Amino acid sequence: MITDHERCYRAVQARDARFDGVFYTAVRTTGIYCRPSCPAVTPKAENVTFHATAAAAQEAGYRACRRCRPDTTPGSPLWNVRADAVGRAMRLIADGVIEREGVEGLADRLGYSQRHVTRMLTQELGAGPLALARSNRAHAARVLIETTEMPMADIAFAAGFASIRQFNDSVRRTYALTPTQMRGRRRSTPTGCITVRLAVRQPFHAESLLDFLAAHVLPGVETVQGRTYARVVRLPHGLGVMALTVHDDRVDCELELADLRDTAVAIGRARRMLDLDADPVAIDEVLGADRVLAPLVADAPGLRVPSHVDGFELAVRTIVGQQVSVAGANTVLGRQVPTRGVPVDFALAARFGLTHAFPPPEAFADADPTSLGMPQSRARTIIGLSQAVADGKLDLDPGVDRDEVREQLLQMRGIGPWTADYIVMRGLGHPDVLLTTDLVLKRELERHGLTTDDTDRWRPWRSYAGMHLWRATSALERSAP
The missing domain is CATH 3.30.310.20 (DNA-3-methyladenine glycosylase AlkA, N-terminal domain)
Structure with missing residues (x-):
């Protein structure tokens, strides 16, 4: 439950979209919950409560507003910043761990008992792991109902529901519409997509x-x-x-x-x-x-740090890219994709000229170092990393303990601070990593007379600071005669 009622209500009065996904507004008189920026009439302060998640609002008996569709808001930025168990749990739940492994699997990954995980999430967020997963399932069901011609029974199981009845009840409770009524409001989309x-x-x-x-x-x-x-x-x-x-x-x-x-x-x-x-x-x-970053931020407001869809792929590409250009690394890996990757046959892939999925860990784990087309020391590092991921000794999923993974990576032969930090920053989405051993960033810091201690004032957003400095350097190089 959100406790700062006055601050939240001011955001609702201002219809401030910056808070969409950060909290949800539930209105007692209507039984509806909305995003803070909902264009509907602002309710009286005494008639509203605020919730940290859509699941918490649903558990309290509210249904989603049909006008502002609060389940489609950006996710809370807190879950990517926080390194504690709650933040890790939310990243894992968003990645579908409960659907695949249940609450027991979530608890095992976090290193706590199921009871403690449930108590921890309920106390802070107003909803336990099952309720959070159920909210995600309802949203997935809505997407499938509105954008496909699938039979409702198939949608129910595709979204992760255990039964048709559970599916119908959850959709009706969340949206105050039956699945059939919701389908009547759908947009037409290409078949199969x-x-x-x-x-x-x-x-x-x-x-x-x-x-x-x-x-x-x-x-x-x-x-x-x-x-x-x-x-x-x-x-x-x-x-x-x-x-x-x-x-x-x-x-x-x-x-x-x-x-x-x-x-x-x-x-x-x-x-x-x-x-x-x-x-x-x-x-x-x-x-x-910051005096150094101010003009860069003004030139590129809202700069993002691209993460990755697959931590293992990012790790391999980072290792191959050590001390070579990005183009050179992609040339090396481009030779491996047709032989070790998995061919695909999707209409969407054909439209964009895509042919393969990136090779899985098993494709590299048993490889001969001489067959990878790169220095043998680097090839052995990739093989060692692949074996660790394939054997479950190294986890590069989004909900891992980032500091712990960094230490594991540094213990592997051929992986130094730059490689480990880059994997943690992009592969695991860490917002506060500054690659102080990167030659470009090191040169930029020296040019501005900054030490590593000086960059502490950029916390907890040092990954974004690094992206601004990289972008500025690229712009200068492009403008050079």
Whole structure:
């Protein structure tokens, strides 16, 4: 439950979209919960309560507003920043761990008992892990109802419900509509594909995001065409393809999946990859107050730090890219994709010229170092990393303890601070990593007379500070005669 009632109510009065997803407004007189920016008439202060999650509002007996559709808001930026058990739990729940492994699996990953995890989430968020997962399932069901022609029974199980009755009850309780009524409101979409609009907090510097993704494209696996980034993704139940068209105020997401149970996970990973749940106002406020970063922030407000859909893939690409250019690394890996990757046959993949999923850990784990087309020391590092991931000794999923993973990586032969930090920053979405051993950033810090201690004032957004410095350096190089 949100305790600062006065501050939340001021945000509702101002219809401040910056707080969408940070908390939800529940109105006692209507039984409806909304996003703070809902354009409906502002309720009286004594008639509202505030909740940290949509699930908490639903558990309290409220249904989602049909006008502002609060379940489609950006996610709370807190879950990416926080490194504690609650933050880790929310990242894991968003990635579908409860659907695949149950509360027991979530508790095992966090290192606590199921009872303690349930108590911890309920006390802080107003809803336990099952309620949070149920809210996510209802949202996944709505997407499938509105964007596909699937039979309702298939949607129920694809969204993760255990029965048709549970599906019907949950949809009716959350949206005050039956699944059949909801389908009558759907938008028409291409057969076989799911389309959904991803909300974005403003400001949002879309151009820098597209530029970064385009500079790191691995042929066959991903591409950037115009304002659309498309790639093959490996998901818990199979492969899929996502095409993300980046606009200044939203991202249009088109999905084609081998198994529709992966719908919610795919959407969550797309959001995480594009860093759509960041809080750009808070980030820019901290970094814009710094004399060095102020002009960079003014030039690129709402700059994002691209994460990744697959921590293992990012780790391999980072290791290959040690001491070589991005283009050189992609050339090396481009030779491995056709032989070790998994061929795909999706209409969406064919439209964008995509041919393979990135090789899984098992494809590298038993490889001959001489067959990888790179220095043997680097090849052995990739093989060692792949074996650790394949054996379950190294977990690169979004809900891991980031500091613990960094220490594990540093203990592996051939992985130094730059590689470990880059994997943690992008592969695990850490917002506060400054690559002080990066040659470009080191040069920029020296040019401005900054020491590592000086950069502490950029916390907890040092990853964004690094992106601003990288972008500024690239701009200078492009403008050089």
